[in-house]
Amino acid sequence: MKTMGAKEIGIRQIHVDDGFWNKRIRNAVEKVVPYQWRVLNDREPGAEPSHAIRNFKIAAGMEEGEFYGYQFQDSDVAKWIEAASYSLIYEDSPEIRAALDEAIGIIEKAQQADGYLDTHYILKKPDRKWKEIAHGHELYCTGHMLEAAVAYRAVTGDDRLLRVMEKNVELIRSVFGSEEGKLDSYPGHEEIELALMKAYHATGEKKYLELADYFVENRGTRPAFLEEERFLELSRENRWLEADYHQAHARIRDQKTAEGHAVRAMYFYTGAADVALEKQDPTLKAALDTLWDNVTGKRMYLTGGVGSQGEGERFTIDYDLPNDTCYTETCAAIGLAMWALRMLKLDPDAKYADVMERALYNNVLSGISEDGEHYFYVNPLMLKPDVARYRKDHESVEPERVKWFGCACCPPNVIRTLCGLGGYVYTQDGDAVYQHLYVGNKAQFFTSQGEASLSCESSMPWEGNASVTYHGPSGMTLYLRVPSYAENFSVKRNGEPLKPEKEKGYVRLTPQDGDVFTVHDGTLRNGSCKV
Incomplete structure (x- = not known):
C-alpha cells in the first residue's frame, strides 16, 4: 500500500444512490438549493435577512444601497454556488442553471478592475483593503469563491467564474509574499489554502500551489497580522482572540495540540494536508498526525463534533467536553470530514475514514432539519430549552432549528457537503x-x-x-x-x-x-x- 499518493475520483464520476442518503440529497437538490437562493435574495418570508446577493449588486452598480451583514457575507453566495453546481449532477435543472448564470454575472460585474472582489470592503471600507487581515475575511471569502469556481467548472465545463477568481488570485499574489514591498502575512481565517490546492489540481498551474504553500508554511511567523491595530485591540479585550485563536501562535511543525477557532483549525489542517501530499513532505505529514491524534483522541465528541467552547468558537484543553454547553459548530464537523479525506490521500488508514464517517452521519446531519429549511449552528449533546433561554453560556444555543442565521456560514456549507457527498466515498492511487x-x-x-x-x-x-x-x-x-x-x-x-x-x-x-x-x-x- 502506497502512502502520500492517493487522490479522489472526480466528482462527476460518482453518483450516490443510497437508501440512507437519497432522500437527503434529493431534498437538497430539489428543495433546499432553490430555498437558499431565495434566502440569499431576501425572498423567503420568516428567514433572517441575508442581503448577500444585494451586496454584490450594489458593488456591481446594479442597485444603490449600503453593505449589510457580516464581513464574510460573500462566502454564503460562494458556498451556494458550489452546492448548486454539485446539484446539477443529480438533476440538470434549467432554473438552477439560470440562477447560477445570474449569480456569476453579478459577481463578474462586481469585481474591480484590478481583480479585487470583496463587497464588504468595496462598499463599507474601501480605504481598509488588506489592512485588517486578522479579522477581515478577504482571503477567506476568496477561498470559498475559488472553491465555487472549481466546482462550477468541474460540473458544467464553464470557466467564467474561474477566470474571475484567477484575476483575484493574481492580485493576491501581487500583494502577499516575502519579497520586499509585499505583505509578509497569512490569512486570519484559513480557507484559501485548501481552495488554492483545488485550483491547482483542476488547472495544473503552479501559481496556486506556490501561494498555498506560502500561506501554510508562513503561518506562525511574526509580525504578520499580529501587529495590526484591530488584532491588538481585540486580543487585549478578549484573551480567547489571541494568536492561538488563528493557529498563529507557532509554526505548524511546532504545534502539538489543536488550539483556537475550530473551523479555522480544520480548514488550516485540510489545506496543509493538501500541500504535504503535493510536496511529498513527511515532516508536514508528521505534524498533521500529531494534531490529528490530539483532536480525535482528546478533543472530539463521540458525534465527531469539535470545538467545545462558545466564546471564540474554539478548542479548550484535553477532555474538556461538556454535553450541555458544547458548541460543536456544524462547519467545524464539515471541516473535520474534509481534513479526514485529505489524510486518507496522504495515508490510506481506516482511522481517518472512521472519523470522517462519524462526523458526516452525526454532527454534520444534526445541523439541518429533515425538510432542509431549518438549521442548527451549534450542536450540543444535551439541551434543556428553559435553561438555555436564561444561561449566558447557552446564548448561542437554539432550542429549535431556525430558518436562517444572520451569521449563516453553516446552512450553505451543509448543502454543499450533501450535494458533494460522492467526493468522500473513494480515493484512488494509480491502479x-x-x-x-x-x-x-x-x-x-x-x-x-x-x-x-x-x-x-x-x-x-x-x-x-x-x-x-x-x-x-x-x-x-x-x-x-x-x-x-x-x-x-x-x-x-x-x-x-x-x-x-x-x-x-x-x-x-x-x-x-x-x-x-x-x-x-x-x-x-x-x-x-x-x-
Missing part, C-alpha cells in the same frame, strides 16, 4: 482504489489498463451489509474499509468466503470483471445486545 464509505453509489474511474467501474449497494447504517460490483480490466487493486466498530467483519467474492490481507484497516482485493464482493460488519443492530 488502487480505496472505498472509505459504504454509501450506495455508481462510480467510473480510469486505470492504466483502461476504464473501470464500481457500484455499491448498501443497507448501512441500518444493517451491516453491502455489496460491491466491479467491471473493468484485470490488474487493479480494491481496498474495502473494515470499520472500527465491525465486530466480525467478513467478505465474500461471488458468494465464496474470503480471508484477504488486511492493511491499515482495509482488506486488499484483486477483482476481475463481474466480481461481486459482499461485506458484513458483524455488528448487532435493531435493539439486539450482547450479554
Whole structure:
C-alpha cells in the first residue's frame, strides 16, 4: 500500500444512490438549493435577512444601497454556488442553471478592475483593503469563491467564474509574499489554502500551489497580522482572540495540540494536508498526525463534533467536553470530514475514514432539519430549552432549528457537503482504489489498463451489509474499509468466503470483471445486545 499518493475520483464520476442518503440529497437538490437562493435574495418570508446577493449588486452598480451583514457575507453566495453546481449532477435543472448564470454575472460585474472582489470592503471600507487581515475575511471569502469556481467548472465545463477568481488570485499574489514591498502575512481565517490546492489540481498551474504553500508554511511567523491595530485591540479585550485563536501562535511543525477557532483549525489542517501530499513532505505529514491524534483522541465528541467552547468558537484543553454547553459548530464537523479525506490521500488508514464517517452521519446531519429549511449552528449533546433561554453560556444555543442565521456560514456549507457527498466515498492511487464509505453509489474511474467501474449497494447504517460490483480490466487493486466498530467483519467474492490481507484497516482485493464482493460488519443492530 502506497502512502502520500492517493487522490479522489472526480466528482462527476460518482453518483450516490443510497437508501440512507437519497432522500437527503434529493431534498437538497430539489428543495433546499432553490430555498437558499431565495434566502440569499431576501425572498423567503420568516428567514433572517441575508442581503448577500444585494451586496454584490450594489458593488456591481446594479442597485444603490449600503453593505449589510457580516464581513464574510460573500462566502454564503460562494458556498451556494458550489452546492448548486454539485446539484446539477443529480438533476440538470434549467432554473438552477439560470440562477447560477445570474449569480456569476453579478459577481463578474462586481469585481474591480484590478481583480479585487470583496463587497464588504468595496462598499463599507474601501480605504481598509488588506489592512485588517486578522479579522477581515478577504482571503477567506476568496477561498470559498475559488472553491465555487472549481466546482462550477468541474460540473458544467464553464470557466467564467474561474477566470474571475484567477484575476483575484493574481492580485493576491501581487500583494502577499516575502519579497520586499509585499505583505509578509497569512490569512486570519484559513480557507484559501485548501481552495488554492483545488485550483491547482483542476488547472495544473503552479501559481496556486506556490501561494498555498506560502500561506501554510508562513503561518506562525511574526509580525504578520499580529501587529495590526484591530488584532491588538481585540486580543487585549478578549484573551480567547489571541494568536492561538488563528493557529498563529507557532509554526505548524511546532504545534502539538489543536488550539483556537475550530473551523479555522480544520480548514488550516485540510489545506496543509493538501500541500504535504503535493510536496511529498513527511515532516508536514508528521505534524498533521500529531494534531490529528490530539483532536480525535482528546478533543472530539463521540458525534465527531469539535470545538467545545462558545466564546471564540474554539478548542479548550484535553477532555474538556461538556454535553450541555458544547458548541460543536456544524462547519467545524464539515471541516473535520474534509481534513479526514485529505489524510486518507496522504495515508490510506481506516482511522481517518472512521472519523470522517462519524462526523458526516452525526454532527454534520444534526445541523439541518429533515425538510432542509431549518438549521442548527451549534450542536450540543444535551439541551434543556428553559435553561438555555436564561444561561449566558447557552446564548448561542437554539432550542429549535431556525430558518436562517444572520451569521449563516453553516446552512450553505451543509448543502454543499450533501450535494458533494460522492467526493468522500473513494480515493484512488494509480491502479488502487480505496472505498472509505459504504454509501450506495455508481462510480467510473480510469486505470492504466483502461476504464473501470464500481457500484455499491448498501443497507448501512441500518444493517451491516453491502455489496460491491466491479467491471473493468484485470490488474487493479480494491481496498474495502473494515470499520472500527465491525465486530466480525467478513467478505465474500461471488458468494465464496474470503480471508484477504488486511492493511491499515482495509482488506486488499484483486477483482476481475463481474466480481461481486459482499461485506458484513458483524455488528448487532435493531435493539439486539450482547450479554
